[in-house]
Amino acid sequence: MKRIVFCDFDGTITQSETFVAMLKYFTPVLAERLLPEIYAKRLTLRNGVRQLIQSIPSVRYSEMIELTRSQPIRPGLLELLDFLEAENIPFVVISGGLQGMVESVLNPFRNRIQAIHAMQVDTRGQFLQVHSAYESGTEIVAKAQIMANYNADQSITIGDSITDLNLALASSIVFARSPLTRYLQERNKPFIPWNDFFEVRDCIHDLILSRSLEQPLRTY
Ligand SMILES: [Mg+2]
Numbered sequence: 486m487k488r489i490v491f492c493d494f495d496g497t498i499t500q501s502e503t504f505v506a507m508l509k510y511f512t513p514v515l516a517e518r519l520l521p522e523i524y525a526k527r528l529t530l531r532n533g534v535r536q537l538i539q540s541i542p543s544v545r546y547s548e549m550i551e552l553t554r555s556q557p558i559r560p561g562l563l564e565l566l567d568f569l570e571a572e573n574i575p576f577v578v579i580s581g582g583l584q585g586m587v588e589s590v591l592n593p594f595r596n597r598i599q600a601i602h603a604m605q606v607d608t609r610g611q612f613l614q615v616h617s618a619y620e621s622g623t624e625i626v627a628k629a630q631i632m633a634n635y636n637a638d639q640s641i642t643i644g645d646s647i648t649d650l651n652l653a654l655a656s657s658i659v660f661a662r663s664p665l666t667r668y669l670q671e672r673n674k675p676f677i678p679w680n681d682f683f684e685v686r687d688c689i690h691d692l693i694l695s696r697s698l699e700q701p702l703r704t705y
Contacts, residue, residue, distance in 0.1 A: 494580035561682030575599035
């Protein structure tokens with residue numbers, strides 16, 4: 486069976502939302518105007534995030550990467566990666582943030598990660614330009630579409646927010662933190678609550694042993 490773990494980055498691997506913090510820091514005026522519009526769903530993520538990123542001068546890109554590098558990571562990631570490697574289960578990161586930011590944080594773990602999917606940035610012009618191979622109607626990075634390309638028999642998703650919802654709904658097993666938990670409850674999608682990657686590792690370990698990964702999980 487082809488079993489793959491798909492993991493969000495912001496607020497999941499990192500303890501805080503680095504991407505939103507970055508936008509507020511590098512494009513404060515526009516962020517104050519557009520972020521509430523995005524949260525209120527009057528503006529799509531695709532349109533809003535593109536406007537925000539493309540308002541940042543390219544010369545500030547290296548500073549943006551520096552700001553992220555020191556972000557604290559949720560405990561147990563290394564141990565989870567060790568376990569998955571031993572079990573031959575690929576670990577794929579899917580982020581709506583910037584590829585460079587994600588890679589700067591995950592650099593020490595890079596050889597253990599099958600792939601990192603995020604927004605690409607072009608710094609050749611005066612202002613940053615964003616690109617993604619997986620744009621959909623409302624998202625720059627359509628996470629569920631990326632997952633579908635892997636053709637996993639069993640997909641295990643780890644996430645924390647509404648940007649992981651479509652991914653979670655299409656997954657066999659979901660590890661969710663708040664506020665993703667609330668959206669899943671509203672849709673009666675079963676999930677496993679988690680606090681750190683030690684818990685995720687132990688839970689996947691138990692599920693594999695008990696072969697209950699094939700069974701539907703109860704909702705918490
Ligand atoms: Mg997140």
